[in-house]
Amino acid sequence: MLQLKWIKQNDEKVQTAADQKGINISIKELLILDEEKRKLRKKVEDLRFKRNKLSQEIGLLKRSGEDGLIEELKNKVKDINEKLLTIEFDLKNVENQFDEMMLQVPNIISEDTPIGSSDKDNVEIRRVGEPMIENKQLKDHVALGEMHDMIDIARGVKTGGSRSYFLKGIGVLLHRAVEQLAFDILIKKGLTPLEVPVMVRTDALTNTGYFPLGKDQTYKLVDENKWLVGSSEVPLVSYYANEIVDVDLPLKFSASSKCFRSEVGSSGRDVHGLYRVHQFEKVEQVVLCKADEEISNQLLLEITSNAEEILQLLELPYRVMAVCSGDMSQKTYKQFDIETWMPSRNAYGETHSSSNLLDFQTLRSNIRYRDENGELNFCYSLNNTAIASPRILIPLLENHQQEDGSIQIPKALQKYMNGMEKIVPVKMKCCK
């Protein structure tokens, strides 16, 4: 959410951002509603002023014992209240419409963001590592997972429905190893680790910008009237909701949590393997800082490079993309995605997403700080993936596979795998 004052002064800029993000909203209409709201409110306030005055008079008369005039005054107030009733009703209506619309106003877009309509228009900024050349001998992660008895999608679907999976044996170790590696790196970088609630109230989702537009992506716990988060970004940002914080130094947090996404609207897409699943584990970084664009952009680079460092430790080829307007969400000001090479797709696939949201989330979440002059300001917030598994297992298994079917474990990961250097195929045990 942007501040109304700011929207008024920059209505064209905001409208442009909406158009470029593909969000259907008319800022003009919003401002008309605001005008209407203010007019009605003025009327209500004037009437309330009169009522307050009369009521005070009644109080005074009562105390002095002069009861004579009281009935007359009471009737006057009753008249006012009757008028108020209809105007207040209209006001409420306009306010509701206005509030609903305000929740859909997008964040503006940074000047260096490429303009485009979909992920095809994202712009590559840099590549690190050499992609594996396509080779018929190569197996994809599903085949490798079966071969090593570490991924079982069929039984996952049998148990949990589409887009479900079991990890098994070494697969589980690997999954936990990449998480722990990422987590340790972030802690070393000074991020404070948190264990977070993944069942949250509606407010947390609205205030972090996931609702109302992303509602259909979110699982609801009907009886509890709570929701399952799709990212620990939600609880991490909400941690300081309605608080005044000290951001002389940026507040940096990380969490490792389960994430749940309904993936409504992507049926039929990425159905093969572990790419797009309903439940996964993600290590996330969230940063709160002063309302200073330079500082926040610096931090965006910092958290992005944290993610890159992890990919480098995993010895995976990747590229960094400047995400274009049409591929951005409502809340985003500036975004980098990291795509990791996935041999089975013969393409880079998105594994990380790094965003600067300015004060979009903190306005909704009401997270403020006092500046040098003692004035209250809204913080800026940023977030980025450190690692998300099992999606990262796709490039990890596929890029590190050897000709004999074994999988080389990157050095940095070995200590998290009890010193294991290589995964060798399990011998088929006679069990059927």
Place this chain on the structure above:
RNA sequence: GGAGAGGUGGUCGAGCGGCUUAAGGCACUGGUCUUGAAAACCAGCGAUGGGGGGACUCAUCCGUGGGUUCAAAUCCCACCCUCUCCGCCA
């Protein structure tokens, strides 16, 4: 799940139908005193929105939403949350 207590500004906390325009303390800011600091004393100090060039001024805000009343932080109803005890439980 059962019983009870409670939710008031940055924080603690009083108020429990009308001189509340939310007391008072703490914290914070400025000043006096002091070589400097502390202490003491004096002064200032909530948020949001509207009007005015401005000193100002008006409305709203006491967990949230309804209701009663001429008038609600205060009374009533529903919901949310916190704490204590009991029950259940990894």
